[in-house]
Amino acid sequence: MLQGIPGPQQVLSALTGTLGLSSLLGPGIESSQNSFQHCSKAELSCATPYHGQDKCCFNYPGGQFLQSQFWDADPAIGPEDSWTIHGLWPDYCNGGYPQFCDSKRRYSNISLILTDSGRGDLLDEMRIFWKDWKGDDPNLWEHEWNKHGTCISTLETHCYDIYYPQQEVVDYFDKTVELFHGLPTHEILAGAGIVPSYTETYSLSEIHDALVKAHGAEVVVRCRHHNLNEAWYFFNVAGPLQTGKFIPANPDGQTSNCPSKGIRYQPKTPRKDEPTKTRGPSEPTSTGTQLSSV
Numbered sequence: 001m002l003q004g005i006p007g008p009q010q011v012l013s014a015l016t017g018t019l020g021l022s023s024l025l026g027p028g029i030e031s032s033q034n035s036f037q038h039c040s041k042a043e044l045s046c047a048t049p050y051h052g053q054d055k056c057c058f059n060y061p062g063g064q065f066l067q068s069q070f071w072d073a074d075p076a077i078g079p080e081d082s083w084t085i086h087g088l089w090p091d092y093c094n095g096g097y098p099q100f101c102d103s104k105r106r107y108s109n110i111s112l113i114l115t116d117s118g119r120g121d122l123l124d125e126m127r128i129f130w131k132d133w134k135g136d137d138p139n140l141w142e143h144e145w146n147k148h149g150t151c152i153s154t155l156e157t158h159c160y161d162i163y164y165p166q167q168e169v170v171d172y173f174d175k176t177v178e179l180f181h182g183l184p185t186h187e188i189l190a191g192a193g194i195v196p197s198y199t200e201t202y203s204l205s206e207i208h209d210a211l212v213k214a215h216g217a218e219v220v221v222r223c224r225h226h227n228l229n230e231a232w233y234f235f236n237v238a239g240p241l242q243t244g245k246f247i248p249a250n251p252d253g254q255t256s257n258c259p260s261k262g263i264r265y266q267p268k269t270p271r272k273d274e275p276t277k278t279r280g281p282s283e284p285t286s287t288g289t290q291l292s293s294v
Helices: 008-015 110-116 120-129 137-147 167-181 185-191 204-215
Strands: 062-070 084-092 219-224 227-238 245-248
Touching: 062 167, 084 120, 084 137, 084 167, 110 120, 110 137, 110 167, 120 137, 120 167, 137 167, 185 204, 204 219, 204 227
Parallel strands: none
Antiparallel strands: 062 084, 062 227, 219 227, 227 245
C-alpha cells in the first residue's frame, strides 16, 4: 500500500476526537488496516453463496472484481513501457454489473480528496498510470469511482470503525493502483517475447497464454480494429476490499473480441517507414458479449 502523510481530513478528525491525537504520531498514518472493522471470518466472494453475511466483510452483490488495463498507442497515452489503468469494477458473480449505486457519494474532486487525505503519493502514481485518452484524467477518475466504486459493499461508510470523510474513496484508488502494479502487463508480455512492433503481429493464444501464466487464471484480451487494446484480470475476494485477499478467478462471462491471428501491438513511439509483416492471415473470431463497462 502506498503511504503518505496526514492530510487535513485526518488532522481535523484527530482534533475533534474521532481518531485521537495518537493517530498522528509516529511515521505512519491511519490506514484501513486499523480503521476498518474487524472481520472474523473471510469468505471468498462468488465462491461462497450469499446467505445473509455481513456485507461489510463479504463483497455482495458485486463479488467478482475486474481490474482493467489499457494499451493506448494512437494517440500514445502513458509511459511507453507500461500499460495504464482503466478501472476496478465489481461484477455480479453470474455476469452483468451494478452501476452508479450511491448518488450521495458521487464526487467530482478526487484529486482534492486524495490530497486532503495525505495521499499525494497515490495521486502522483495515478497521474502517471491512470490516464484518460482524451487528456482529462480527473474526469476518468470521477467516472470510475461514481459508476463502480460506489457499488462495492465493503466500501460503505458504516463499515469503518474509525472513519474520516471520503476514506472509502482513497481505499478504492489505493487498491486499484496496488492491483495494477501487481500485474505489469507490458513486462509480462515482453517476457514471452511479445513486444510492441510496427512490423510484427501476434496470435491471440500467444498473448492469452502469457497473461494467464502470470495471473494464475483466465484473462480476457480485448482488441480494437485488430490492435491489442485492453486486458481484463478477474478476482474473487476473501474479506473486504480494504484488507481482504484478492484471489485470481476465471471471468464471469466475458470473452475476447480479438482475432485468433494477426493482432497488432502498436508501439507508443513514433513510427518508422517500414513495411508490415505478419505471422499469418488474420482469422476473426466471435466477439462474445461485453458485460462490464467503462
